Amino acid sequence: MTTIHMDHVTKTMKGVTVINDISLTFHSGKATGLRGVNGSGKTMMMRLIAGLIFPTKGSIHIDDKKLGKDLTFPDSIGMLLENPAFLDSYSGFQNLKMLASIRNEIDDRQIRTVLTQVGLDEESSKKKYKKYSLGMKQRLGIAGAILEKPDIIILDEPTNSLDTNGVELVKQIVHLEKERGALVIISCHDTDILDELADEIHYLENGALISSTKGSESI
Numbered sequence: 100m101t102t103i104h105m106d107h108v109t110k111t112m113k114g115v116t117v118i119n120d121i122s123l124t125f126h127s128g129k130a131t132g133l134r135g136v137n138g139s140g141k142t143m144m145m146r147l148i149a150g151l152i153f154p155t156k157g158s159i160h161i162d163d164k165k166l167g168k169d170l171t172f173p174d175s176i177g178m179l180l181e182n183p184a185f186l187d188s189y190s191g192f193q194n195l196k197m198l199a200s201i202r203n204e205i206d207d208r209q210i211r212t213v214l215t216q217v218g219l220d221e222e223s224s225k226k227k228y229k230k231y232s233l234g235m236k237q238r239l240g241i242a243g244a245i246l247e248k249p250d251i252i253i254l255d256e257p258t259n260s261l262d263t264n265g266v267e268l269v270k271q272i273v274h275l276e277k278e279r280g281a282l283v284i285i286s287c288h289d290t291d292i293l294d295e296l297a298d299e300i301h302y303l304e305n306g307a308l309i310s311s312t313k314g315s316e317s318i
């Protein structure tokens with residue numbers, strides 16, 4: 100079981116407050132949604148939780164470990180962020196293999212299973228990344244995020260560029276990952292999709308937490 104606890108987190112960048120005094124707790128087995136207009140701070144919140152940037156004020160704990168002090172970044176995390184760092188001249192399979200080689204915990208068969216799970220068949224997984232369509236790139240990004248069955252999964256706009264079939268795949272994947280016990284954090288501009296994906300949704304405005312809902316109820 101993993102818990103992420105943000106305690107009065109503020110992040111200032113170049114004199115601009117991009118996250119303003121946010122306190123929130125995230126739990127494993129749950130999908131938490133982040134909603135808000137462009138620039139409201141959803142990506143910054145995900146980057147803070149991933150340890151890619153650190154709070155100016157306040158703290159983030161993963162269980163009992165403080166990010167930036169006891170941990171540089173969470174031990175077990177998979178992320179889909181904008182512009183994933185995949186190599187153009189490598190195929191989808193080779194890109195995932197390279198990613199997997201860092202920890203060396205999963206084999207080729209498991210990589211193929213994840214590729215199938217995101218709907219990249221044998222033929223498309225052999226194509227070079229530079230020949231991928233936007234939707235195929237997005238599917239590979241999702242595969243990268245769930246590849247090693249991480250405890251924490253961060254999906255920034257996972258349904259961008261996806262067709263209806265791809266959106267259904269994301270819903271299935273989030274459902275399965277939650278069942279496995281993963282802690283999932285998702286941002287999505289499509290309110291209907293986010294309502295379906297997330298157990299709980301937090302609304303951000305100018306970096307501040309405005310309200311939270313669970314199902315149709317305010318919390």
Ligand SMILES: Nc1ncnc2c1ncn2[C@@H]1O[C@H](COP(=O)(O)OP(=O)(O)OP(=O)(O)O)[C@@H](O)[C@H]1O
Nearest residue numbers: 112113115117135136137138139140141142143144
């Ligand atoms: N490198 C940076 N330096 C300073 N400010 C930044 C930087 N990147 C983003 N910002 C600012 O941080 C704020 C929050 O941006 P963020 O990317 O978190 O928004 P978002 O809610 O994810 O938006 P979107 O829906 O467009 O993805 C914005 O005001 C943005 O201009």
